[in-house]
Amino acid sequence: xxxxxxxxxxxxxxxxxxxxxxxxxxxxxxxxxxxxxxxxxxxxxxxxxxxxxxxxxxxxxxxxxxxxxxxxxxxxxxxxxxxxxxxxxxxxxxxxxxxxxxxxxxxxxxxxxxxxxxxxxxxxxxxxxxxxxxxxxxxxxxxxxxxxxxxxxxxxxxxxxxxxxxxxxxxxxxxxxxxxxx
Numbered sequence: 486x487x488x489x490x491x492x493x494x495x496x497x498x499x500x501x502x503x504x505x506x507x508x509x510x511x512x513x514x515x516x517x518x519x520x521x522x523x524x525x526x527x528x529x530x531x532x533x534x535x536x537x538x539x540x541x542x543x544x545x546x547x548x549x550x551x552x553x554x555x556x557x558x559x560x561x562x563x564x565x566x567x568x569x570x571x572x573x574x575x576x577x578x579x580x581x582x583x584x585x586x587x588x589x590x591x592x593x594x595x596x597x598x599x600x601x602x603x604x605x606x607x608x609x610x611x612x613x614x615x616x617x618x619x620x621x622x623x624x625x626x627x628x629x630x631x632x633x634x635x636x637x638x639x640x641x642x643x644x645x646x647x648x649x650x651x652x653x654x655x656x657x658x659x660x661x662x663x664x665x666x667x
Contacts, residue, residue: 523554523556523562523563523583524583525553525563525564525581525582525583525592525594526581526582526583526592526593528566528594532579533568534549534550534551534566534567534568534569535568537549537569537570538571538572540572541570541571541572542572544601545574545576545601546570547620548567548570548607548618548620549567549568549569549570550566550642551564551565551566551642552564552566552618552640552641552643553640553641553643554640554641554643555625555627555638555639555640555641556638557627557629557633557636557637557638558636558637558638560585560587561582561583561585561590561633561636562582562585563580563581563582563583563627563640564581564582564640564643565578565580565581565618565627566578566579567599567607570601574600574601575599575601576598576599576601576607577596577597577598577599578596578597578598578599578609579594579595579596579597580593580594580595580597580609581593581594581595582594588633595611597611604619605619606618606619607619612631613632614629614630614631614632615629615630616628616629617629618640623641623642624639624640624641625639625640625641625642626639627639627640
């Protein structure tokens with residue numbers, strides 16, 4: 486009798502008797518942003534970007550490197566590291582995400598094999614998820630479809646210093662000091 490009672494208690498604690506359905510995760514529909522405070526994970530071992538073979542198309546080469554500061558729909562931080570591109574259209578990538586509690590997402594980093602499609606988009610899929618990346622105006626425009634709906638993010642190349650933006654007052658001061666006799 487004690488064994489039966491113990492089994493019933495264990496099953497009850499494990500949630501086997503629970504009949505309520507989980508509500509679907511609601512996805513915030515925010516505008517994709519690039520944010521400097523977005524972080525994901527640090528890889529345990531350094532992943533080096535490999536020099537491409539000469540026959541690799543320029544379209545593929547431009548994806549090489551670390552892209553970050555993106556957030557799916559402005560809330561779930563995401564980085565992409567493209568370490569190698571091949572002449573046949575394959576690419577080795579690391580897909581990295583920050584933890585995001587509202588969607589029950591842990592911090593993750595996965596090595597994946599992606600492929601370039603006929604339009605120059607870098608794509609990969611796993612499970613129910615599909616991701617696509619395209620370089621537009623020097624930024625990586627990302628789309629993702631799957632468990633959390635249709636998501637968008639914009640990533641920027643990491644490791645490159647930002648281009649300083651001139652401030653109008655400095656331009657005026659600089660031009661005034663360049664005039665002889667002022």
